[in-house]
Amino acid sequence: MADWTRKRAAEIAEIVLAAHVLSLLIFLMIVASFYNFRLGAQMDSRGSVVGLLILATGAVYLGRKLLLQLPFISHPRLDEVLLLAVVFPATLALLWYSHGFFAAKVLIVIPATIAAVAFGSHVGTAMAALAGGLLFLLDYKIYARLPADVFQTNMIVASAAILLAWLVGSLMAVERRTQAELANLADYDQLTGLINHRCFQERLASSLEEAARKNSPLSLVLLDIDQFRHYNMSYGYQKGDEVLAAVGELLRQEFGEPLYAARYGSDEFVLVLPGKERDQALEIAEEIRQKVVNRVTACLREYQMAPSFRVPVVSSGLATYPADGEGVLPLSRAAEDDLFRAKYSKGKAYLYKSVLSHISTLKIQDAFPSLQTFVALINARDRYTFGHSERVLAYALTLADKLGLSEKEKITLRYGAYLHDIGKIEVGTDVLDKSSSLSEKEWVIMKQHTVWGSEILEPLAAFREVAAIVRSHHENYDGSGYPDGLKAGEIPLLARILRIVDSFDAMTTDRPYRKALLVSDAFRELSKHAGTFYDPRLVDLFLTAVKEREAHQLPLNAIG
Numbered sequence: 001m002a003d004w005t006r007k008r009a010a011e012i013a014e015i016v017l018a019a020h021v022l023s024l025l026i027f028l029m030i031v032a033s034f035y036n037f038r039l040g041a042q043m044d045s046r047g048s049v050v051g052l053l054i055l056a057t058g059a060v061y062l063g064r065k066l067l068l069q070l071p072f073i074s075h076p077r078l079d080e081v082l083l084l085a086v087v088f089p090a091t092l093a094l095l096w097y098s099h100g101f102f103a104a105k106v107l108i109v110i111p112a113t114i115a116a117v118a119f120g121s122h123v124g125t126a127m128a129a130l131a132g133g134l135l136f137l138l139d140y141k142i143y144a145r146l147p148a149d150v151f152q153t154n155m156i157v158a159s160a161a162i163l164l165a166w167l168v169g170s171l172m173a174v175e176r177r178t179q180a181e182l183a184n185l186a187d188y189d190q191l192t193g194l195i196n197h198r199c200f201q202e203r204l205a206s207s208l209e210e211a212a213r214k215n216s217p218l219s220l221v222l223l224d225i226d227q228f229r230h231y232n233m234s235y236g237y238q239k240g241d242e243v244l245a246a247v248g249e250l251l252r253q254e255f256g257e258p259l260y261a262a263r264y265g266s267d268e269f270v271l272v273l274p275g276k277e278r279d280q281a282l283e284i285a286e287e288i289r290q291k292v293v294n295r296v297t298a299c300l301r302e303y304q305m306a307p308s309f310r311v312p313v314v315s316s317g318l319a320t321y322p323a324d325g326e327g328v329l330p331l332s333r334a335a336e337d338d339l340f341r342a343k344y345s346k347g348k349a350y351l352y353k354s355v356l357s358h359i360s361t362l363k364i365q366d367a368f369p370s371l372q373t374f375v376a377l378i379n380a381r382d383r384y385t386f387g388h389s390e391r392v393l394a395y396a397l398t399l400a401d402k403l404g405l406s407e408k409e410k411i412t413l414r415y416g417a418y419l420h421d422i423g424k425i426e427v428g429t430d431v432l433d434k435s436s437s438l439s440e441k442e443w444v445i446m447k448q449h450t451v452w453g454s455e456i457l458e459p460l461a462a463f464r465e466v467a468a469i470v471r472s473h474h475e476n477y478d479g480s481g482y483p484d485g486l487k488a489g490e491i492p493l494l495a496r497i498l499r500i501v502d503s504f505d506a507m508t509t510d511r512p513y514r515k516a517l518l519v520s521d522a523f524r525e526l527s528k529h530a531g532t533f534y535d536p537r538l539v540d541l542f543l544t545a546v547k548e549r550e551a552h553q554l555p556l557n558a559i560g
Contacts, residue, residue, distance in 0.1 A: 212326075
């Protein structure tokens with residue numbers, strides 16, 4: 001229970017206790033008034049009164065001990081039950097013995113109020129009605145009839161008791177509902193319906209104490225939806241929330257006491273498995289992980305049915321008490337470490353996609369330095385293409401300036417130049433680093449890098465225009481290129497630019513299977529294939545731009 005909840009409950013308990021004390025004081029005041037005005041010396045035996053009080057106290061104490069053994073009697077209500085057991089009969093007894101003492105009739109309000117506070121408006125109102133009915137019955141027995149003044153007094157007192165019991169009970173019900181709703185807001189994640197991270201830590205601490213007391217194991221499983229930022233960027237945050245809510249619903253359905261689940265982070269969930277050894281937890285984790293994958297896939301497929309749709313990946317991490325930790329923090333950290341090992345053991349392709357997903361959330365001016373580092377990681381796989389993306393970028397911006405492209409187009413071209421070979425992360429190093437010509441099968445694999453690259457970028461909203469360039473940067477002007485056989489104006493302008501500058505850099509750079517061409521020879525190759533491989537207008541402009549750069553002796557990194 002949170003500190004604020006505990007404090008609020010204590011304050012309410014204090015008010016209830018004060019109400020009980022006041023009820024008893026009122027009862028005693030009426031009893032004192034009755035003794036002073038009615039009995040006088042007739043009840044002079046104080047020893048008998050003291051003895052009765054001691055006997056009543058002993059009976060209440062013994063009754064409390066016995067009632068505590070009953071499973072359906074909860075501690076918060078026990079004192080009210082005992083108080084009613086004493087006050088209600090005492091009230092009826094005083095009403096009987098006081099006969100016409102009208103002030104004693106007010107006493108029926110006390111048991112009605114106590115019942116309303118403890119059990120709600122329905123029980124309180126029923127107690128008030130019962131006490132009122134018994135009041136009428138006692139007076140009928142006393143007077144052998146109901147005089148008008150007695151009847152009127154009883155009606156007023158009974159009505160007031162019923163009204164007060166309903167009012168107090170209703171207010172207490174509102175307070176209890178408010179407490180429950182506030183506790184729910186404090187302890188539960190409103191999107192997934194699972195307990196939140198703070199409540200999870202409290203419950204886990206209790207679970208670990210119980211595990212230590214019983215000398216039993218406890219396992220902790222972390223589930224993470226890989227690259228969830230990617231789904232938010234691709235499908236929108238509303239769809240991302242739908243996915244998280246669906247996962248929360250699934251975990252609520254799958255886990256019941258003593259097992260429970262919680263939302264651990266933005267896209268992370270935790271399963272607490274008391275009594276489960278590592279092997280058992282691994283089986284449960286794998287079963288749930290697959291169900292989460294299926295549920296997330298179902299949510300996303302409602303939005304996108306494209307053939308390029310990729311099944312989401314869910315990673316899991318496991319830690320077991322006491323082997324991996326005996327406290328909340330050590331056990332959680334052990335599970336996190338295991339999760340990270342699982343996530344980043346999936347190869348460089350996963351790591352690159354994760355980094356790219358992060359870059360896509362940055363502003364353009366902030367993202368490019370991160371993108372440069374990212375591309376360096378990609379190019380590190382192939383020592384023969386080191387610096388290739390930087391050179392392609394410089395050439396592309398040279399031609400973009402010649403064409404007078406807008407700043408927005410230049411930014412798109414800048415990203416396209418850097419990322420045009422991103423699909424090669426899916427190609428094995430045995431193909432990338434092969435020193436001889438590629439076989440037909442290897443060439444088919446290599447040509448897929450344009451499709452794989454566009455599929456990596458397509459789901460990222462910030463890179464959708466770039467994805468089209470990446471896919472089409474090996475299309476030929478006459479339609480003989482790949483992957484879609486586009487030609488002429490069907491090929492995006494920026495992709496046509498990349499087709500030229502990418503080829504020019506490839507010609508003028510040493511490769512494992514051939515030496516670099518001289519710039520003049522590369523010029524002749526571009527001119528030779530203008531109109532077949534390359535856009536002839538762009539070839540002429542590119543050759544002019546490069547010659548002008550050489551005439552001014554500008555270094556490559558000065559371009560753009």
